[in-house]
Amino acid sequence: MSRHDAVVVGAGLAGLTAAVRLAEGGASVLVLAKGVGATHLSPCTIDVLGYDPEPVDHPRDALRRLVDARPDHPYRLVGADGVAAAIDWFKGCFADGPLSPYAYAGSVDENMRLPTAVGVLRPSAVVPETMAAGDLRAGGEVCVVGFRALKDFHPVLLADNLGRAAGVQARGLELDVSPEDRADVNALGFARAFDDASFRARVIGQLAGRLGAGERVALPAVLGIADPHAAWRDLEDRLGRPVFEVPTLPPSVPGMRVFATLRERLRRAGGRVILNVVVTGAERAGARIIAVRARVGLRDAVHEADRVVLATGGFASGGLELDSGWVARETALGLPVAGVPAPGDSRFRPGYFDDHPIGRAGVAVDGDQRPVGPDGAPAFDNVTVAGATLAGAEPWREKSGDGLSLATGHRAGGLMLAESGAHAGPAAVGMGG
Amino acid sequence: MARLRAEVLVIGGGATGAGVAWDAALRGFDVVLVDRADLAIGTSGRFHGLLHSGGRYVVKDVVAARECVAENAILRRVIPQCIEDTGGLFVTFEDNDPGYGDRFLAGCHTAGLPVEEIPVAEALRMEPVVNPAIQRAFIVPDAAIDVWKTVWSLADGAVAHGARVLTYHKVIGLHTEHDAVTGARLRNELTGEELDIDAGFTINASGAWAAQIVRMAGIEGIGVIPGKGIMIGMNHRLVNTVLNRCAMPADGDILVPIRTISAIGTTDIRAADADEIPVTQAEVDQMLAEGERLVPGLRRARALRVWSGVRPLFQDEKAGGAEVDTRDVSRTHAVVDHRKRDGIAALLTMSGGKLTTLRLMAQDIVDAMCEQLGTDRPCRTAEVRPPRNEDGRYYQVGSRLAKREARLLDEQLICECELVGRERLEETMRARGTINLDDIRRQLRLGMGPCQGGFCIYRATGILHGVGRLSGAQASTSLLAFLQERWKGVWPILYGDQLRQARLDDWIFQGLLDVEHLPETGTGAPAALLEEEPIPA
Ligand SMILES: Cc1cc2nc3c(=O)[nH]c(=O)nc-3n(C[C@H](O)[C@H](O)[C@H](O)COP(=O)(O)OP(=O)(O)OC[C@H]3O[C@@H](n4cnc5c(N)ncnc54)[C@H](O)[C@@H]3O)c2cc1C
Ligand SMILES: Cc1cc2nc3c(=O)[nH]c(=O)nc-3n(C[C@H](O)[C@H](O)[C@H](O)COP(=O)(O)OP(=O)(O)OC[C@H]3O[C@@H](n4cnc5c(N)ncnc54)[C@H](O)[C@@H]3O)c2cc1C
Numbered sequence: 019m020s021r022h023d024a025v026v027v028g029a030g031l032a033g034l035t036a037a038v039r040l041a042e043g044g045a046s047v048l049v050l051a052k053g054v055g056a057t058h059l060s061p062c063t064i065d066v067l068g069y070d071p072e073p074v075d076h077p078r079d080a081l082r083r084l085v086d087a088r089p090d091h092p093y094r095l096v097g098a099d100g101v102a103a104a105i106d107w108f109k110g111c112f113a114d115g116p117l118s119p120y121a122y123a124g125s126v127d128e129n130m131r132l133p134t135a136v137g138v139l140r141p142s143a144v145v146p147e148t149m150a151a152g153d154l155r156a157g158g159e160v161c162v163v164g165f166r167a168l169k170d171f172h173p174v175l176l177a178d179n180l181g182r183a184a185g186v187q188a189r190g191l192e193l194d195v196s197p198e199d200r201a202d203v204n205a206l207g208f209a210r211a212f213d214d215a216s217f218r219a220r221v222i223g224q225l226a227g228r229l230g231a232g233e234r235v236a237l238p239a240v241l242g243i244a245d246p247h248a249a250w251r252d253l254e255d256r257l258g259r260p261v262f263e264v265p266t267l268p269p270s271v272p273g274m275r276v277f278a279t280l281r282e283r284l285r286r287a288g289g290r291v292i293l294n295v296v297v298t299g300a301e302r303a304g305a306r307i308i309a310v311r312a313r314v315g316l317r318d319a320v321h322e323a324d325r326v327v328l329a330t331g332g333f334a335s336g337g338l339e340l341d342s343g344w345v346a347r348e349t350a351l352g353l354p355v356a357g358v359p360a361p362g363d364s365r366f367r368p369g370y371f372d373d374h375p376i377g378r379a380g381v382a383v384d385g386d387q388r389p390v391g392p393d394g395a396p397a398f399d400n401v402t403v404a405g406a407t408l409a410g411a412e413p414w415r416e417k418s419g420d421g422l423s424l425a426t427g428h429r430a431g432g433l434m435l436a437e438s439g440a441h442a443g444p445a446a447v448g449m450g451g
Numbered sequence: 452m453a454r455l456r457a458e459v460l461v462i463g464g465g466a467t468g469a470g471v472a473w474d475a476a477l478r479g480f481d482v483v484l485v486d487r488a489d490l491a492i493g494t495s496g497r498f499h500g501l502l503h504s505g506g507r508y509v510v511k512d513v514v515a516a517r518e519c520v521a522e523n524a525i526l527r528r529v530i531p532q533c534i535e536d537t538g539g540l541f542v543t544f545e546d547n548d549p550g551y552g553d554r555f556l557a558g559c560h561t562a563g564l565p566v567e568e569i570p571v572a573e574a575l576r577m578e579p580v581v582n583p584a585i586q587r588a589f590i591v592p593d594a595a596i597d598v599w600k601t602v603w604s605l606a607d608g609a610v611a612h613g614a615r616v617l618t619y620h621k622v623i624g625l626h627t628e629h630d631a632v633t634g635a636r637l638r639n640e641l642t643g644e645e646l647d648i649d650a651g652f653t654i655n656a657s658g659a660w661a662a663q664i665v666r667m668a669g670i671e672g673i674g675v676i677p678g679k680g681i682m683i684g685m686n687h688r689l690v691n692t693v694l695n696r697c698a699m700p701a702d703g704d705i706l707v708p709i710r711t712i713s714a715i716g717t718t719d720i721r722a723a724d725a726d727e728i729p730v731t732q733a734e735v736d737q738m739l740a741e742g743e744r745l746v747p748g749l750r751r752a753r754a755l756r757v758w759s760g761v762r763p764l765f766q767d768e769k770a771g772g773a774e775v776d777t778r779d780v781s782r783t784h785a786v787v788d789h790r791k792r793d794g795i796a797a798l799l800t801m802s803g804g805k806l807t808t809l810r811l812m813a814q815d816i817v818d819a820m821c822e823q824l825g826t827d828r829p830c831r832t833a834e835v836r837p838p839r840n841e842d843g844r845y846y847q848v849g850s851r852l853a854k855r856e857a858r859l860l861d862e863q864l865i866c867e868c869e870l871v872g873r874e875r876l877e878e879t880m881r882a883r884g885t886i887n888l889d890d891i892r893r894q895l896r897l898g899m900g901p902c903q904g905g906f907c908i909y910r911a912t913g914i915l916h917g918v919g920r921l922s923g924a925q926a927s928t929s930l931l932a933f934l935q936e937r938w939k940g941v942w943p944i945l946y947g948d949q950l951r952q953a954r955l956d957d958w959i960f961q962g963l964l965d966v967e968h969l970p971e972t973g974t975g976a977p978a979a980l981l982e983e984e985p986i987p988a
Contacts, residue, residue: 059955061963073968135909136930137923138965169863169873170906172913178923182970202863265963267906334954340946342739342750366945368729370938371967414954414962 022048024434025310025323027297027350028337030055031062031420032405032427033329034280034291035104038111039431040327041287045438048321049284049291050312055335056406056419057273061239061265064108064144064424066101066126067093068417077143077421078102078126090378092408093418095387096425102126104428105144115279120247123150131155133162133236133264135171137179137188141417146272148241148250151234151260157185161229162236162264163221167196167203170267171238193224208240209271212249222256229257239263239272246275295319297350300326305399307351325400325438327430328353328389329423332380332406340376348381348407353389353397356382356409380409387430404430453646457483457615459820460635460650462622462664465495466598466806468656469605470813473837475654476612478817478828483648484606484614485637487621489890491602494658495806496893497760498598499682499716500709501693502526502534503807504591506541506566507700509558510551515783515805516562522808523592525833529810532840533600535848537708539593540574540690541697542585544744548698552587555697559591566591578690580746593693595709597846598806599893600839608837620646625653625667631796632668632789652820655800659725659763665800670793672768673800677725677761681734682716683944686753686901688848689713689746696745703741710848711900712755715742719762728759730943753948755901756940765802784812786819796823865914866907868900876911880918886925888915888933903949904937905956909964927969934960 022045026037029051041047066077067084074080081098084091096104102125109122122144124130129141130153139154154160160180164173174190181188196203197211211217229235235253241263242249253261265272281291294314301309301320309322330337330350338355340346344365346355357379359365365376381389383403388396405423406413413419459475461468464486472484486492505519527534543552559566567590574588575581606616617637624636626647634649655664662675688708696704702718715738722728735757742749765785769792784804789795799819804812814830821828836843863873879894888911891897897911898904908930916926945953960966 056958059958068965069968134964136912136927136964136966136969138968138970140965140968167863169865169910169913172910172916175913175916175923175926178916179927179970182923201861267909267959267963332954333950334958336951340950342754342946344946362732364732366942368939368942370935414957415967417962417965419958419962 019320019322020048021322022046023323023438024048024325024327025050025321026327026329027051027310028055028329028331028405029053029291029293030329030331030335030405030423031057031276032423032430033327034277034284035108035424035427036327036329036402036404036431036434037289038280038283038287039107039428040434041284041289043431043435045435047284047289048323049289050295050297050310050321051291051293052296052336053293054277055331057270057277059268059270060273060420061270062273062276062420063132063142063146063149063265064105064122064420065141065417066129066143066421068129068141069415071415073141074129075141076127077129081126088410090410092410092422092426095383095385096429098126100429101421101425104425107428108424109144111279111283116282117246117275117279120275121147123147133176133180135176135264135266137176139180139183143421146246146263146275148246148263148272149239150262152236152262152264154180154183154186157183158187159230159233160186160188160236161233162188162190163225164190164192164238165196165208166192166194167201168205168208168238168240168266169202170205171264173236176236176264191228193221195220195224204269205238205240205266205271206243206269206274208238209243212240213242213244215252218249218252222253225257229259234260234262236262236264238266239270240266243271243274297330300351302398305396307398307401310350325402325434326351327434328381328401328403328407329405329427329430330407335406337407338380346379351398351401353381353403354391355379356392377412377415378410381407382409386433387426402430402433453644455483455646455648456650457481457648458651459483460485460648460653462635462653462655463493463657463660464490464602464606464616464618465493465656465658466491466602466809467658467801467804467812469602469609470809470832471654471656471801471816472609472614472616473605474810474813474817474830474832475820476609476614477831477835478821482609482614483617483650484609485617485620485622487619487640489618489893490606490616491598491893493660494760494763495598495602497758498806499680499705500595500598500707500714501705501807502594502596503805504539504593505562505564506539506555506559506589506591506593506695509562509564510554511699512783513558513562516558516564518783518808518811520562520564522811523594525810526596526807527594527845529833529836530601530604530840531843531845533597533604534845535595535708535710536845537593537595537692539591539693539695540578540581541589541591541695542574542581543587543697544582544584545586547696551698555589559589564591578692578694580689580748581694582745582747587697589697593695595693595707596806600846603894604837604839607839611838622664622667625664625798627668627795630794632798652797652824654816654820655798656816659761661763661765661800661802665789665798668789668795668798670789670795673787674766674768675725676764676766677722677728678764679720679722679728679759679761680717681730681738681757681759682714683735683738683742683757684709684712684714684755685749686712686755689749689752694745703738704745706742706745715745715749722761725761725763728761730757730759732943735943751947753901754944754946755949756899756903757944758940763803784808784815786816788819788823790823865910866895866897866900868902869896871895871897871907873914876914877918880915886915886919886921886929888912888929889936891915892933898933898937901952903941903952903956904933905952905959908933908937909959924971927966930966931969934966
């Protein structure tokens with residue numbers, strides 16, 4: 019049995035963000051999570067709002083319109099200013115983080131347009147510095163370089179589609195260089211190799227004399243995991259031109275950099291992460307949760323907490339589940355799930371890109387991000403919900419995934435700190451220090 | 452307009468048509484086999500996967516049962532690599548007709564079907580997930596049969612004997628002269644071009660579409676009522692033996708182990724149109740409930756995909772044409788001789804039948820053709836093995852894994868679920884000359900494992916783009932068409948882990964790749980795929 023000011027369930031971007039804020043605000047924080055969350059899959063570009071459904075150029079303005087038009091959307095909880103504050107905070111995390119001077123670029127005011135691995139120019143607000151030169155709003159000449167051994171990135175296909183965007187000229191090159199000359203190496207394997215100057219030299223050697231004067235170079239997002247800033251700058255310097263990363267299929271190297279950064283900050287602030295723990299329920303006293311129950315392997319453990327942040331993600335990460343009788347549940351605390359059609363009603367439509375009735379399902383919350391039941395009354399007073407668990411959005415379509423998780427996680431931490439400051443009783447011992 | 456000539460035109464590239472082409476080519480006929488789409492994309496590609504022992508029919512239709520007994524034994528001999536020798540188990544339940552078990556045993560003896568009753572405890576030891584409430588258990592020689600391997604083996608065998616196979620060629624008209632069919636007009640479904648084929652004889656093996664074909668020769672009074680059946684593939688080999696409920700045939704009463712998965716099926720519902728057979732949520736609910744009775748806990752297994760096919764119920768007005776439950780119709784086949792029925796020579800139609808008897812069906816219809824042509828050429832399909840079956844061994848689960856392990860380090864694995872390596876993928880793309888990912892899916896089972904293509908679809912698109920020298924727009928169209936095809940098979944069964952997977956795939960395709968905004972794709976129609984030359988074979 020352990021005791022903490024706050025237990026955070028979930029180690030994705032939302033959970034870690036809330037946890038770091040709480041810990042840096044002086045709370046004792048324990049993060050319990052089944053796995054590492056979407057950071058290891060997602061490129062972790064902070065997409066605030068990409069489509070509404072037209073491509074969005076200025077997310078700050080578009081957010082205001084969205085919140086007006088869709089009062090059930092989770093961005094209503096944070097608003098444009100809340101998103102901007104979260105982004106500033108997030109960028110700050112890298113300043114003295116373990117990968118410094120690796121940094122993020124961009125703001126909530128403008129979307130960049132960065133190529134995806136199939137060559138679509140996708141709107142993104144805040145991205146790793148190593149990706150920023152891929153912003154092709156003004157067009158440009160690009161040489162897309164990939165590796166035959168990396169099956170999760172196809173440079174010629176990418177270039178072919180990219181070259182059809184306005185003002186963009188693109189061509190693809192596939193190199194036969196790989197770590198230890200293996201035939202099948204994933205993104206993480208390449209990233210480790212790129213940390214090594216001699217591997218970079220091999221790549222640079224293969225590109226010698228093959229690049230046009232005005233061409234920038236696109237590479238898969240594998241330019242280093244231990245020291246990405248150094249790897250990227252070295253390539254830019256020695257190739258003498260802008261170089262940028264394009265996200266690959268999972269595993270995601272840029273996402274792992276975010277995870278490492280936030281986890282290290284949490285550690286420095288005295289917080290702790292335990293992985294491979296499934297939260298299966300809670301013990302309550304009235305409207306408050308006093309402890310969460312967790313299962314580690316075959317053992318059960320109870321963790322007492324004054325406050326709980328629920329950031330378990332959506333259906334993709336097991337935070338929400340639908341059973342074969344078409345009943346949905348929230349897996350950690352058993353909160354009500356809103357937006358799920360009744361068993362006889364249609365959940366999905368036959369067209370893949372159709373609007374699917376179950377698309378916005380999730381945990382409904384009040385203005386303070388407390389979970390509410392079907393009647394709109396809070397289910398618990400001391401639980402705050404953040405991230406992809408929240409009802410009301412289809413972030414994979416809007417391109418708002420990491421933006422929503424970052425902003426709502428940031429606010430969840432802030433709300434809890436404010437509350438604990440307001441009634442500092444015995445429970446708040448250790449806070450504010 | 453281009454013109455082709457052949458002795459025999461076979462319409463329909465399902466199991467029946469491929470069997471007919473193989474049979475006729477072996478007898479020395481010059482054959483052209485045509486299908487409006489890829490091979491085995493009609494009912495054959497949407498069946499349940501069972502090589503019947505005959506057990507299902509012994510009580511109700513002893514003729515059908517006897518045919519199965521004989522054909523099961525022959526197919527095991529000639530196409531062993533397409534068959535996994537799982538064996539079959541028939542189990543009775545308390546709520547069944549109590550006399551059925553005895554009638555089943557008696558029927559097996561009448562039909563000559565080898566059967567053995569085993570103690571319930573032994574059946575439960577063999578298949579521990581089976582409902583412990585079973586009352587009796589019988590062992591029969593059911594097996595699992597891979598239709599794609601079968602059809603491609605037969606078609607390649609026919610080609611090796613001089614046949615030509617035209618996929619994506621739809622018959623849009625039949626030519627007739629002096630009360631005989633003399634050929635057909637075809638439309639290339641990829642390019643829109645038309646071509647004429649002169650044929651000495653035409654065999655209509657178009658299954659549920661057979662009535663549409665005969666109408667092109669002015670023949671009336673034949674109707675086909677499609678009876679829709681659905682099957683759900685579960686992500687485990689829940690059983691290693693084909694599991695049958697020992698009772699009169701009903702819904703959801705067979706579970707077939709197919710490679711690494713198992714399929715529960717089926718239903719039988721009248722459909723208005725053989726080309727419009729969407730699966731409804733109510734059907735899925737019913738199938739899961741039935742499956743749960745056979746194997747308690749089945750609902751907790753992951754449902755991988757659902758598919759549906761149509762049983763063609765032939766109605767011949769000249770033969771009475773009474774309406775019947777499609778499952779009550781005899782499952783045996785019949786050759787419709789249009790010279791006798793309609794006074795139109797050189798045209799035969801295959802009606803009814805099942806996959807298990809495809810060889811016999813082919814033999815019967817080619818015999819009837821020989822008779823009409825006045826030649827005597829004996830059938831050889833009971834002795835000759837078509838390609839890739841020569842070693843005489845059954846398929847065994849895990850053989851792909853064994854082949855892979857031998858070369859784990861020197862090749863790139865493109866589909867982790869179904870263990871498809873890069874070389875094999877590139878080879879298939881070249882050999883098939885296709886730029887359609889869905890054709891490759893059927894051939895290699897690419898994207899049919901638990902991840903439903905989340906990873907391999909992007910990889911395969913990239914590779915196809917290179918191998919096939921496709922334009923970006925063509926590659927995009929193929930990618931989007933594949934995503935839609937996959938979606939069709941999963942959306943009705945998205946719950947549990949498969950919903951989780953689908954959402955992860957949404958994140959990959961929509962979040963990470965943003966495929967919805969690919970520039971300038973076609974509408975998904977295959978015609979858009981062929982702006983350029985196809986890949987040289
Ligand atoms: C392949 C992929 C690509 C993506 N691409 C983009 C992109 O390009 N741009 C973008 O903005 N977003 C993208 N996203 C989305 C974005 O990454 C997520 O929406 C966001 O990171 C979710 O963060 P989260 O913290 O809310 O949840 P998650 O990261 O899903 O974290 C949930 C956490 O809760 C844990 N958990 C769940 N249930 C329990 C339980 N019962 N007990 C204990 N722990 C539990 C999980 O293990 C995990 O640690 C992508 C996502 C994926 C998967
Ligand atoms: C739900 C279900 C489950 C079944 N399960 C089993 C089982 O487990 N075991 C078993 O033995 N049998 C089973 N059967 C029966 C078996 O699947 C069929 O009998 C068999 O597949 C029929 O093959 P076919 O070649 O006659 O028809 P099809 O496979 O339908 O072939 C007809 C072909 O004709 C083509 N075509 C149509 N119109 C045209 C045109 N105008 N021009 C060119 N081509 C055209 C179509 O594209 C199609 O490929 C099942 C049937 C159903 C419906």
